[in-house]
Amino acid sequence: MHLKANNQFTNELFQLMNSIKQPHIAVIGAGFSGAYLTKLLIDAGIRVSLFEKSRGTGGRLSSCSLDNHSADLGAPFYTPTTPAFKKWLDQQPDIATWNTKVIDFSGKTLPSETFHLAIPKQSSLTRRLIQGAHFAPSTRIAKISHNANKQDHKNSIYDDDGLLLGHFDGVIITAPAAQAGPLLNTTEIPRLATAYSNIANQITSQASWVQVLVLKSSDRITPDLIKGEHKLLFRCIKNSSKLNRTDGLGNDVWVIEANSEWSELNKNSDPENVRKQLTEAFLKLLPIQPEILATRTHRWLYARHEAVDEEFIWDSETCIGACGDWLAAHHLEGAWHSAKMLAKTVINKL
Template sequence: MQIAVVGAGLSGLTVARQLQSQGHHVTVYEKSAGVSGRMSTRQTELGGFDHGAQYFTATSDRFKKEISDWKKLGWVTAWDEKLVSLDHGQFKSAGKSATRYVATPGMNALGKQLAHGLDVRKGQQVVAIEGYNEQWLLKVQADTVGIAASAGPFDAVLLAIPADQAAPLLGELPKFADQATKAKMLPCWTLMLGFPTSLDLPYGGAWVNQSRLSWIARDTSKPLHRAGERWVAQASPAWSIEHLEEDPERAKEKLLKAFHEATGSWIQPIHAVVHRWRFAQSEHPLPSDCLWDANRKVGVCGDWFAVGLEGGGRIENAFLSALALAKSVG
């Protein structure tokens, strides 16, 4: 079959690779200039910032096997840095948990590896999917062209994008659109900080309590990342919702103040930038593995499906959901 995949994050790239290996002809459409979705790395003069997903873990045997393969290829490695719980500058150990993994030399490197050998059309946003006889046409908007163009026809269309972005494209499948609406995604403001000298903090990452922030991490504590003193700070879902439309400069000021208060370090950064993720994590993951209409040949996958795990929004969810959809397509 001729299959279109919308979205080149981990889920989209995984389902595309799997279907291509099953003999289908796959074209991937990605609205951004690069692949990896929320596994992004922002490059600067100081080095890269993993400003989306921070790391990933594995609980299922299938994902553990995949990580083992990625490790052998040198695409990912374990992140063994000390992580703590922070409360107004005071910290305590977060304790031991499952092994945490990161892609090297930045989180987006995994997506770049997975994209090899795929036909990925970057900078092309799918704004509508329309039935065409028993096939589908995509309405695609590119930054370089003033009007949307048609792409296709395709025998099947698979959406591997956040729920809030998938719902408007599912007008011809109202039951799917309704389910996507139920998996409402929460936003996240992220602050990227570069410092002229070490902050001398005795940990590489921390969950932050009683703060505008929920998480901070020294990006340079991750294996094979460029040296320096770079920190990523992510706001809590509640604060991000309340300040969703905040002016970026104001959001930066408030989050920087929260970073200083949380760490007890008042060294001023030489680099400070914010990024707003409108759709960072699912508030209510759907209890299924994916969505697939065998008659209309439209499917949906992503990290907002529970796939038998507790909760959602993890890289493992995205991977397992993609495999489930590829298996359903056949």
């Protein structure tokens, strides 16, 4: 009953918002690309309703909680490769730089590296970027319908219960490629499905297993980052060394990422088996065997993409499109660039 009441209220709210003469865009997905796109559209005077199937923002910038501890479960930091993205990061009030002590998997000391990260956790950035939007979490969009006979609000979206959530001037999908395709297909507009399939055939997505460990603190475990060549591991990040990440108890929180090859081979493995293998591989790197206080295992099914040479998908006639790191370039900078370029197109159109 409570869910139905909330859905009824949401539907009534969208009807009220649609009565206001102002362009109204639905953004599906509250990861980095969706959050940044939302910010750019709102700054241009466009109303945005943001839908997210999870409980909060962030996508692959999400964090997790273990007892009294927190860890960045997805992308651990930002690594800008262009002056434009670095400049943007430097201008954000919740972004700081993190200077790290680095070793490789053999224990050899490597040059220190500096990364950008959000404080107090990675999802803090996306939460701020969506301010001003109507945010609907825990809402899974199942269908997009286009009515070519309407002049305004010609796109309608429905949740997985078939409930109409509103009518919009445009709809933009910022989900991973494997999730964006089926949604574009629900429009029953052949050219949109063709545009996606032509791109999707070139995309390779890879899974990533992540293990979070809370360890009893030890002064003998000194590096912040362990990386290099390893048959199982990609990198190990000491999350508790990051700015504003201490739990007040002095414990160490590590995030262990399996490499892409191992993750793909074990994509459908039992999480408990994955936990044992990742934990064992990590503990072998340490000079001591610390007490493990808490653990969490997570699989990112679409963690990394081999991006295609496209910046975004946009159909100017229906005002339906998509953006994300699977289009512009892989990782967070690609998501940022794709959202920026699509926002320019949408703003000029509306």
